[in-house]
Amino acid sequence: MFRQASKPQDDYQVVLGARGENRSTAKDYIQSMISDFMEFHGDRYYGEDEAIIAGIGFLGDLPITVIGIEKGKDTNERIRHNFGSAHPEGYRKALRLMKQAEKFHRPVLCLVDTAGAYCGIDAEERGQGRAIADNLAEMADLKTPMISVVIGEGGSGGALALSHTDRIWMMEDAYFSVVSPESCANILWKSTEKADVAAKALGLTANRLYEMGLIEKICRKGKMKELSENLKKEFRLLLAKSVEELLEERYQRFRKIGY
Amino acid sequence: MGVPNIVDGDTKRCIGMELKKLFLKANNELENTNGRAKSRKISCKTCQKKLTVEEIRANSFVCPACGYYFPVRARRRILMLTDKRSFHEMDRELVSKNVLEFPEYEEKLQQAMEKSRENEGVICGVATIQGQRVCLFSMDSNFMMGSMGAVVGEKITRIFEYATVEHLPVLGITVSGGARMQEGMLSLMQMSKVSQAVKRHSKAGNLYVVLLTNPTTGGVDASFAMLGDITLAEPGARVGFAGPRVIEKSLNQALPKNFQMSERVLECGFIDAIVPRNQQKEYLGKILKLHARLGEEYRMEEDHVSTGK
Numbered sequence: 001m002f003r004q005a006s007k008p009q010d011d012y013q014v015v016l017g018a019r020g021e022n023r024s025t026a027k028d029y030i031q032s033m034i035s036d037f038m039e040f041h042g043d044r045y046y047g048e049d050e051a052i053i054a055g056i057g058f059l060g061d062l063p064i065t066v067i068g069i070e071k072g073k074d075t076n077e078r079i080r081h082n083f084g085s086a087h088p089e090g091y092r093k094a095l096r097l098m099k100q101a102e103k104f105h106r107p108v109l110c111l112v113d114t115a116g117a118y119c120g121i122d123a124e125e126r127g128q129g130r131a132i133a134d135n136l137a138e139m140a141d142l143k144t145p146m147i148s149v150v151i152g153e154g155g156s157g158g159a160l161a162l163s164h165t166d167r168i169w170m171m172e173d174a175y176f177s178v179v180s181p182e183s184c185a186n187i188l189w190k191s192t193e194k195a196d197v198a199a200k201a202l203g204l205t206a207n208r209l210y211e212m213g214l215i216e217k218i219c220r221k222g223k224m225k226e227l228s229e230n231l232k233k234e235f236r237l238l239l240a241k242s243v244e245e246l247l248e249e250r251y252q253r254f255r256k257i258g259y
Numbered sequence: 260m261g262v263p264n265i266v267d268g269d270t271k272r273c274i275g276m277e278l279k280k281l282f283l284k285a286n287n288e289l290e291n292t293n294g295r296a297k298s299r300k301i302s303c304k305t306c307q308k309k310l311t312v313e314e315i316r317a318n319s320f321v322c323p324a325c326g327y328y329f330p331v332r333a334r335r336r337i338l339m340l341t342d343k344r345s346f347h348e349m350d351r352e353l354v355s356k357n358v359l360e361f362p363e364y365e366e367k368l369q370q371a372m373e374k375s376r377e378n379e380g381v382i383c384g385v386a387t388i389q390g391q392r393v394c395l396f397s398m399d400s401n402f403m404m405g406s407m408g409a410v411v412g413e414k415i416t417r418i419f420e421y422a423t424v425e426h427l428p429v430l431g432i433t434v435s436g437g438a439r440m441q442e443g444m445l446s447l448m449q450m451s452k453v454s455q456a457v458k459r460h461s462k463a464g465n466l467y468v469v470l471l472t473n474p475t476t477g478g479v480d481a482s483f484a485m486l487g488d489i490t491l492a493e494p495g496a497r498v499g500f501a502g503p504r505v506i507e508k509s510l511n512q513a514l515p516k517n518f519q520m521s522e523r524v525l526e527c528g529f530i531d532a533i534v535p536r537n538q539q540k541e542y543l544g545k546i547l548k549l550h551a552r553l554g555e556e557y558r559m560e561e562d563h564v565s566t567g568k
């Protein structure tokens with residue numbers, strides 16, 4: 001399953017690349033992999049958060065629920081999608097649709113691409129921490145197969161909130177990190193200029209995370225068809241498991257991390 | 260698949276620590292136990308009033324003049340909240356390793372061990388509160404700001420798993436700056452690891468009470484600190500996901516005074532009650548009593564069903 005990234009890059013370059021303006025966003029992935037996609041809105045508590053797009057569609061002939069963090073392509077879109085930084089409503093909408101998927105035993109695909117959960121007064125006061133915590137706890141018990149693919153930025157808790165899944169895959173040029181290298185360098189060395197040192201130390205590239213056993217697969221960039229085939233195969237494999245087996249394996253997947 | 264990150268029973272290091280403790284001057288001025296120190300004066304951080312260590316201790320580490328809450332280290336918390344000599348510690352021997360070979364991490368760990376006089380940033384175990392058994396974890400802000408690395412995550416996960424098997428409630432006393440950067444994704448994913456253990460404990464019908472103390476932020480706020488059946492907080496404790504300076508910087512505006520203060524977080528609907536320090540033990544005792552009865556009845560019914568088969 002392991003594929004070496006096509007060429008070795010400086011880790012910080014990977015981070016900068018993952019933020020690049022011309023990258024494929026969640027919408028592109030949905031457009032090329034999912035047919036008959038229907039987007040659904042709202043968390044049913046407070047509002048609609050366009051940083052997260054979610055809905056249902058077919059992956060081949062498999063009905064699935066798709067939840068993606070969308071950054072947008074041009075300035076207008078980026079503002080509308082809040083640059084891919086979700087408020088609590090976004091995470092609650094995601095959870096609502098995951099629960100719906102569970103009801104119909106429909107697999108869930110999460111496309112992760114965020115610099116982090118939005119930090120602002122409103123987000124805090126509507127329970128950003130609680131929203132993320134709820135997703136982690138509820139996804140641990142969601143009785144349907146789930147795969148998340150980090151397609152660009154995997155920014156800390158905001159990315160993790162959609163990654164408590166049976167499999168975590170990463171595009172070869174994506175990153176997943178506990179903290180942005182700039183903040184890390186700023187906190188530890190009081191200088192954002194050491195971001196490259198921090199990026200290296202944090203071990204945030206797909207290769208590094210694969211080596212540590214924290215992700216299951218590295219996907220080649222630009223190969224949507226290949227990704228879609230792999231997803232189909234993997235979902236079939238997961239669907240063949242009993243619910244008990246699935247949940248126990250998911251528990252063990254995270255249980256052994258760090259020990 | 261997992262990376263061995265913890266040295267189990269690393270005796271050499273532990274013995275080293277014990278020896279060091281003998282010679283170590285108490286770092287926290289309030290924790291110095293020899294007689295003379297008790298009458299030493301310390302000035303309150305907010306009102307500057309000179310107080311003796313004895314006065315502060317007698318008042319549950321709250322300034323008698325202005326009500327300032329002095330930080331309390333993890334072991335002291337347990338002493339303050341549980342019955343005398345009832346606490347049995349678990350997994351004390353787990354110590355962190357620098358798996359990522361992160362620069363300066365070993366030195367920081369060493370400093371944290373000396374400062375806190377603990378092996379890691381959380382203390383876990385079983386105790387009684389007013390005679391009722393409870394599993395607990397207590398985080399320590401003297402250990403790298405209570406940050407959560409793989410050992411902290413492992414210890415808290417273990418206490419939840421133990422409590423699930425033993426049908427015991429869990430009391431969590433949180434104080435944390437969030438996930439520990441020096442352990443990278445290994446530390447971030449502890450949020451997932453602990454949260455799923457909390458969920459299993461909860462599904463088995465067990466009680467989890469959280470006491471949020473100043474500050475509870477970042478990855479800890481976004482995981483097990485927000486998953487309690489009952490969420491309590493100390494007065495004036497900062498509770499939130501993003502750090503206030505980060506928000507201030509990104510919004511370019513001053514934050515309201517009560518922002519992320521436990522009183523405000525309660526208004527927003529995320530805290531059940533704010534409990535002053537001198538009432539916490541009694542309050543927790545009542546909660547446990549209320550749930551103990553329900554738990555016993557429930558289990559009796561369960562026994563009844565199984566023998567009926």
